[in-house]
Amino acid sequence: MNTSTHDEVTSFQTGFALRPDHVVPVRSSEDVVAAVRLAADARLPVSVLATGHGLPGAVEGGVLVGTRHMDRVTVDARARTARVQAGVRWRDVVAAAVPHGLAPLNGSAPGVGAVSSTLGGGLGILAREFGYAADHVRSLDVVTGDGELRHVTEGSELYWGLLGGGHHLGVVTELEIGLVPVRTLYGGSLVFDGREVAPRALLRAYEEWTRTVPSTLTSSFAAVPYPDLPALPPQLRGRYVVSVRVAYTGTDGNRLLAPLREFGPVLADSLREMPYADSHTIHSDPDVPHSYYGDSAVLSALDVERAGELLERTGPDAGAMVVVQINHLGGALARPAPNSVPYREGRFLVRLLTMGGRQQARALLDPAFELLAPDTLGRSVNFAFGAGDRTERLHDPETRKRLAELESRYDPASLFRRSVSA
Template sequence: MNTSTHDEVSSFQTGFALRPDLVFPVRSTDDVVTAVRHAADARLPVTVLATGHGLPGAVEGGALISTRRMDRVTIDPAARTARVQAGVRWAQVVEAAEPYGLAPLNGSAPGVGAVSYTLGGGLGILAREFGYAADHVRSLDVVTADGRLRHVTEESELYWGLLGGGHRLGVVTELEIGLVPVRTLYGGSLAFDGREVDPADVLRAYKEWTRTVPSTLTSSFAAVPYPGIPALPPHLRGRYVVSVRVAYTGADGGRLVAPLRELGPVLADSLREMPYAESHTIHSDPDFPHSYYGDSAVLGDLDVERAAELLARTGPGDGAGAMVVVQINHLGGALARPAPISVPYREGRFLVRLLTGGGRHQARELLDPAFRLLSATTLGRTVNFAFGAGDRTEGLYDAETRKRLAELESRYDPASLFGRRVSA
C-alpha cells in the first residue's frame, strides 16, 4: 500500500513541495486504520491529502494519507442528508443531491474536498442564510492516533473539536451532513473596470449596500488585477476587475442588486436566476492546479478607508508590483448563531482574504503590511484560508477555544502524531 509516486503527492496547490517518507493511497476506512497504526508505531507524523486546495504549507518526511480514492456519496432524500467519504469533491455532492431538489452547503469551487473544507468551518455560497457547513454535520467517522475508529456525534467533545479544528485530532473518513431544500437561486457577479471606476468607491458603496440587504443574502467584494496573458478571455486580459458577487434564494434578488448597477459602467453582468448546480459560476474560481499563498482576517467591522488603502497597495500600477487577489466577504446572518463547534469569531462582520503568487517570503512581505492596515478591527484568522500560513498559529482561535483544543489534543493525540498546532 505504500508508495511515493509523483501522482500520489500531486496537489491542486503546486507551490508547496510534498516529500513524505511514506504515502498511503487508502481506499477504505480499514486502510486508514492500518496507515495510522503504522505511522504511530514508526513515530511518523501524519498529513492528510484529498485535493490539496488548502494546504497549510510544504510537507517534508512523515507519512501522507491520500484519501482521493475514497469518493463515495450517498444521499438520503427523506432525511435530507448526504454521507460523503474523505476524498469526495463538492461537485459530486451537488450532482448527487440535485435530482432531489436538495443542495449541500458547499463553497465556491466545485473541485474542493468536502471533508477538509467542512472540518475548517466551511464558508459557503449561501453562508448568511444557513451558516457554516460545519453547523450542519450530523456525525463523523474518525480514526484517532490510537488507531481506533470512532463514530462521533454532537454528544462527544470530539465533535466540537473536529468541526473547526480540522485533521489535528485524527483522520476523518466519512461525514454525514445535512442538505438544504434549494433548487434554484438568484446569483452571479456584477463586474466593473477598476481603471474606469474607483475601486474604493465601489467598496464604500458595497459596505453601505450590505446594511440594507436581508440577513439571508450572501455576497462578497473582489478586486483582481488580471495579467495580460493569452490564456485569459479577452475581456479580462490585462484588466483590473472589481466585482460584487451575490447568492440569494429569495424572489426579489433583482430589486436588491439594482443600486449596485448605478455605480458606473458595467464590464460584465452575470446576475440571473440559475439552477443550484450552476452556482459555481458565481465566483468562477480557477479550476486548474497552480501556486498561491494567502491569509485572512476576520473583522469586527470594516474600516472602509483603511481597506481603500489596502486596495491601493495591492492593486496594479504603482501598487504591490505582484498580482494580489482581494476578497471581502460579508458575514453575519446565520454565521453569527451559536453552535457546538470550534469555529471561532462568529461575531465577525467581514472576512478579508488576500491571495498572491510567488515564494513564501515574498508573499509575506507583501501581505503582512496589508493585513496590518486592518489590525484595529481584526478579531483573528481562519483555518480554511491560511494557504501556506498554517505554521503561524496565532489568531486562528480565540484564547478559550485554543485552550480547549489543546486539551483535546493532549488527550487524543499525546504523541502529536497529527502535529500539534495550537497551544494553551
C-alpha cells in the first residue's frame, strides 16, 4: 500500500483493519457516482469512510469510498440552514454557523463526521430541546445502488429511510440541515472522585434530578476508571472519575444544578456560561485516534439498582477500562418525525466503551448489558462501535421491515450491506 492510499484508509478507530480491494478518494458527487458504478460493474461491496469514528468492524475487500476531501460547508443565515458535504466534521459546521449566531445540532465530539452521524439519528448536546439532528434535515443528495444521484426531500420513502436507518441505502454526498438560533449556553461538568463519593448513590441522585429539569436542559452521567499511566494528566491517574455533563440554554443554570453540587465534594466544576464555539469542552471527548469497542442500550426507564450493579461490574475492579455514559433522553427527542429514528419513547441511553479486542470486550460488556435487558427497547445505530456483526434490535420490527423493503428497491445487489463510518 503506497503512502497516499494509506492516508485514505487512516481512521480515528485504529482497532479494525481496512484492507479494501480498491480505494477511491472522492471530491464530488460525480466522483461518488463513478465509484458506485465501478463497484456495481465488478459486483463488489461498497464501504464509505469519512473520519472513522463509528467503524462497525474491519473492512476486507470491496471498494472503499473516501469522502474526507468533500469538506465544504455553506451557511444561509437568513434561512438558518447549512449545506454540508459528506466529509465535513461537526467542528467545521460549528465554525461556519457561529459567526451568524447559529448552531448546528452537533454531538459532543467535534471531530465526528456530520453526515454519517446524522444518518444514524444524531444525538446532540442540545438534543432534549431540539430533537435529533435527523429531525432537522431539509434535503439529501444520495447515490443509490443503481449509480444514480438523487435529490431527496421530506415526504419520500427514501428520505424516511436514510435518516435514522443508518448507511445501507446509498452514499449520501450532501445534506441541507437546519440550524438553531443559539449563541451561548450554560454548560460544563461536575466531576467527583468515585472512591470518595458512592457512584451508585450519585446515579440515584442524578436519575431523580432528571425528573425535575426542563426540556431545555440536556445532560449525561459518566463513570471512567482511569489507569495509573504517565501519559494521563496527574489529576486523572488511577482515579475513578464520575461526572455529570450539562448543556442548557436557560438563564438559571446555577439554580438547577445546585442539588448536584451539594451532593459531595467535587474534583472539578466547569459549569459556566460559554459561547457556543466552546461547547466541545463540555465533554472534552478524546481527539487522538485509538482502538475501542462498544455498544448501547436505549432504556424505557433507568432502574437504579440494576444500573448501580452495572457500575460496580465496570468500575475499577473490572480488569479493563470501561467508559460508562448514560444520556438523559425525552423532551424533543420523543416527538414524532418523518424519519426512521427508532425508540423515541426511550428515557435513557446507556453506552459502554472499552479498549482491546472484540472478544475480550464482548466478554466484559455483554453481561453488563444483560443487567439492563428488562428495560431495554433496543440499540443505537450510532453507538454500536465494532458491533457490525450484530444488527439485531438496531430498529424495531416494523421499521426494520420498511428499511428492508427500501434496500431491496434502491440497492438490490446489496452493495451497501456494510455500514458507513462516522
